[in-house]
Structure formats: C-alpha cells, structure tokens
Amino acid sequence: MTTAEKHEFPMARTCPFAPPPAYEEIREEEPVSRVRLPDGGWAWVVSRHEDVRTVLNDRRFSADRQHPDFPALVEGEAASRRPDEERFLIAMDPPEHGPARKAVLGEFTVRRLEALRPRIQEIVDERIDMLLAGPQPGDLVDALSLPVPSLVICEMLGVPYADHEFFQENTVKVIKQSTPPEERWAAMGAIQGYMADLIAEKEKNPPDDLLGRQIVTLRANGTYRRTALTSMGLLLLVAGHETTANMISLSTLAFLRNPEQLAMIKADPSRTLSAVEEMLRYFTIIDVATARLCVEDVEVGGQLIRAGEGVLALGYSANRDPRAFENPDELDIERGARHHVAFGFGPHQCLGQNLARMELQIVFDTLFRRVPTLEQAMDIDELPFKDDANIYGLYQLPVTW
Structure with a gap:
C-alpha cells in the first residue's frame, strides 16, 4: 500500500490554520501517489508546488467534469453526470474553453474593476454601519462577510439582492459534503432554473449589466445560447460570493489572532495587498476545484500517470510546500509570494481573482x-x-468592539 492509499479523500483538517496532517506526509514521502475517493474509486494526488502547477498548465489533463472517468469527489456524483449537459467554464477543455473565457474576460479587467471600487467601498461602509448599529456580540459572517461579496456580484450580474437568501441557502446544500446526492442536485437545479428565468427576462430588453452585455455581444457574434449564459451566470453567482465571503471571515480571525501582523496594515495600508496574498496562500480554501482527468500518458514528479486516470492537484499542499515558500506554516504578510496557487494556475486560473x-x-x-x-x-x-464543506470557512464569527 502506498503512503496516500492509506487515506481517503477529502481529508479532514484538524486545525483551522493548517492543512490536513496527511498532506505533509504525502508531500514529503510520496508526492505523487494514490488516494481513495468517496465512491470507492481512486485517483492520483499531486502534492508539491512545482508538480501542481505542471498538472494545471498541461492540456493532457482534462477539466471535463462530465466525462464518465473524471474523479468523483462527492458521493453519487458519477451517476448524475450527463455528457450532453451544458458545461461550466471550469469544466471546459480546448477548443471550447478559450472562446468561452474570452467572451467574459473583459468584465474582469483591472480597469473595469477599478471603476467599481467606489461602489464596493460604499457597500462595505454600509455593512459596517449596520454591524456597529446592531447588538453585541455581532456575527461578522452575517453582517459583513456574506453580504459584501453577495451584493457586489449581484449588482455586477443584475441579480436582485432580495433573492440572496434563496441562492445562498441552495449554495450551502451544493457545497456541503454531507448533503444527500438527490438534495444536492435539486439545489443545483433550483439555482440553475432561477438563473435561466432571469436571463430569459433580460433577453427582452438587455440591461447594462454583465448578463445584459453578454446577451448583446453574443447575439451580435451569432453565438448566443441561453443555456450557455445560464451556466456562466450560475458559476459567477456562486463562486462570486461563497469564496470571498469565507476568505473575509477566516482572514479577519487570523488578523485578530496575530495582532502584530494586524498592526502592520493599520500602520501602513500599502501592505494590505501583500497581506491579502498571504491569507489566500495560508488558507487555500478550495482544494477540489483542481481535479483533473489524464487523457494521455504523462510523467509527473517521476511517476507515470496513464490516460483515463484521475488526478487531484492539492493546492493547499502546494501552498505549504517548503520548496516554494520559506517557513510555509507561518503567517507572514510581508512574504509577497504571488506564485501561490489559491486561484489555481494555467488556463483555468480564477476569472474573478x-x-x-x-x-x-x-x-x-x-x-x-x-x-x-x-x-x-x-x-x-x-x-x-x-x-x-468543499469550500472552507466559518458559519459564524461572533465579534465585539
């Protein structure tokens, strides 16, 4: 039995500020090895920083989650796959992936996002006003962490924020590992149906929001399909609030537990962006988004991976690899290490980073x-x-002031 075959995936964190203990064991003893999956199958785990980037940047590793051999990371996933179903952007391979990503990439340029900065600042101030006006202790997750990214992505997409409880409730069911398969797919279907209805309404008179602009542009190009835009909108809606919300909560907690690091950004806000990069590396809240299927025989880290075998590129292990980061288990906001893989790497690197x-x-x-x-x-x-959950975070963070 190999080192990793002793373990089942996903592996549990035993400390909120550290990867699962098995990650270090695998990374140091057998960095490319096998692990048991929830459905009883197995996949290769790739655990070192250099090898993770290699896998994520190599077209011989497919992101097609509809493929019957793609590694199933939740119970019942494989049985629910329908190859003819509309693929999310994160599940596309070339040549489909490039044009689909390019179509929406312009919405996330630094220049366009800078134009949103005043509105994001206004949203943050409004939510802090509400926190301070409320009782103590207050829940930072409910008052700030969830509302801020939810409001921002809703405004970008043109989704009524009044419906946020609906999609947040269903998102929790989708990403929770213990959700029964039937309930998970029902929740996904509910969000998908909501997005399809919203887009159908926007088609009548496309507004000047992200979805409306996509309708206009894709129609002009002769490539518009409601099902494709529905998948894109659903991905942006879910990913646009859940990931950032969890990073706000976890990072705030880390700052409060590391007052010397917090003092640095209070004294010099120019350090905040570096602190953000370190928090992203330090927590790496998503591991499962970087699963792949090998479609040609490839050697990675000295190990031959054959076509048809699943691969899990462990981003959290990569971001704690001492070969890439000095003293990787220490939180150091002056590290300045933007080569982390918290946003993935290669052609599927996070669109909204x-x-x-x-x-x-x-x-x-x-x-x-x-x-x-x-x-x-x-x-x-x-x-x-x-x-x-498949996206790590906090359900609540009670705070006083």
Whole structure:
C-alpha cells in the first residue's frame, strides 16, 4: 500500500490554520501517489508546488467534469453526470474553453474593476454601519462577510439582492459534503432554473449589466445560447460570493489572532495587498476545484500517470510546500509570494481573482480603521468551522468592539 492509499479523500483538517496532517506526509514521502475517493474509486494526488502547477498548465489533463472517468469527489456524483449537459467554464477543455473565457474576460479587467471600487467601498461602509448599529456580540459572517461579496456580484450580474437568501441557502446544500446526492442536485437545479428565468427576462430588453452585455455581444457574434449564459451566470453567482465571503471571515480571525501582523496594515495600508496574498496562500480554501482527468500518458514528479486516470492537484499542499515558500506554516504578510496557487494556475486560473483581491483589500482596510477595537467573542474551539464543506470557512464569527 502506498503512503496516500492509506487515506481517503477529502481529508479532514484538524486545525483551522493548517492543512490536513496527511498532506505533509504525502508531500514529503510520496508526492505523487494514490488516494481513495468517496465512491470507492481512486485517483492520483499531486502534492508539491512545482508538480501542481505542471498538472494545471498541461492540456493532457482534462477539466471535463462530465466525462464518465473524471474523479468523483462527492458521493453519487458519477451517476448524475450527463455528457450532453451544458458545461461550466471550469469544466471546459480546448477548443471550447478559450472562446468561452474570452467572451467574459473583459468584465474582469483591472480597469473595469477599478471603476467599481467606489461602489464596493460604499457597500462595505454600509455593512459596517449596520454591524456597529446592531447588538453585541455581532456575527461578522452575517453582517459583513456574506453580504459584501453577495451584493457586489449581484449588482455586477443584475441579480436582485432580495433573492440572496434563496441562492445562498441552495449554495450551502451544493457545497456541503454531507448533503444527500438527490438534495444536492435539486439545489443545483433550483439555482440553475432561477438563473435561466432571469436571463430569459433580460433577453427582452438587455440591461447594462454583465448578463445584459453578454446577451448583446453574443447575439451580435451569432453565438448566443441561453443555456450557455445560464451556466456562466450560475458559476459567477456562486463562486462570486461563497469564496470571498469565507476568505473575509477566516482572514479577519487570523488578523485578530496575530495582532502584530494586524498592526502592520493599520500602520501602513500599502501592505494590505501583500497581506491579502498571504491569507489566500495560508488558507487555500478550495482544494477540489483542481481535479483533473489524464487523457494521455504523462510523467509527473517521476511517476507515470496513464490516460483515463484521475488526478487531484492539492493546492493547499502546494501552498505549504517548503520548496516554494520559506517557513510555509507561518503567517507572514510581508512574504509577497504571488506564485501561490489559491486561484489555481494555467488556463483555468480564477476569472474573478482581481475582484476578490479588491474586495478583500477594501474590507480589511475599512474594517480595522473603523472598528479598531474589534475582538473575537467566542473561543477558537467553539467556532463553527466549515469542516463539512468543499469550500472552507466559518458559519459564524461572533465579534465585539
């Protein structure tokens, strides 16, 4: 039995500020090895930084989650696949992937996002006003972490924020590992149906929002399909609020537990962007988005991986690899290590990464300037971490000030 075959995936974190203990064992003893999956099958795990980037940047590793041999990371996933179903952008391969990504890439340029900065700042200030006006302790997740990215992505897409509870409730069901398969697919179907109806309404008179602009542009190109835009809108809606929300909560907690690091950005806000990069590396809240299927025989890290075999590129292990990061288990906001893989790597690198960075920067600068006495109001051992979800985070973060 290999080192990794002793373990089942996903592997549990035993500390909220560290990867699963098995990651280090695998990375140091057998960095490309096999692991058991929830459906009883197996896949290769790739655990070192250099090898993870190799896999994510090599076209011989497919992102097609509809392929029957793609590694199934939740129970019942393989049985639910329909090859003819519309693929999400993150599940496309060339030649389909390039044009689909290019069509929406212009919405996430630094220049376009900078134009949103005043509105994002306004949203953050409004939510902090509401936190400060409420009772103590207040829940930072409910008051700030979830509403800020939800409001931002809703405004970008033209989704009524009044419906946020609907899609947040269903998103939780989709990403929770313990959700029964039938309930998970029903929740996904509900969000998908909502997005399709919204887009159908926008088709009548496309507004000047991301979805409306896509309708106009794709119609002009003769490439418009409602099902394709529905998949794109659904991906942006879910990814656009859930990931950033969890990073706000976890990073705020990390700052509060590392006052010397917090003091640095309070004294010099120019350090905040570097702090954001370090928090992204340090937590790496998504591991499962980087699963792949090998479609040609490839050697990675000295190990032959054959066509038809699944691969899990462990981003969290890569981001704690001492070969790439000195003292990787230490939180160091001056590290300046932008070569982390928290946003993935290669052609599928996160489309909204610049938006996430901006939101995190604005939240941290504003929160700690306006609420300098912020403190956690619950012991670390009592905090409800998302150990049961495919995107790590906190369900609640009680705070006082």
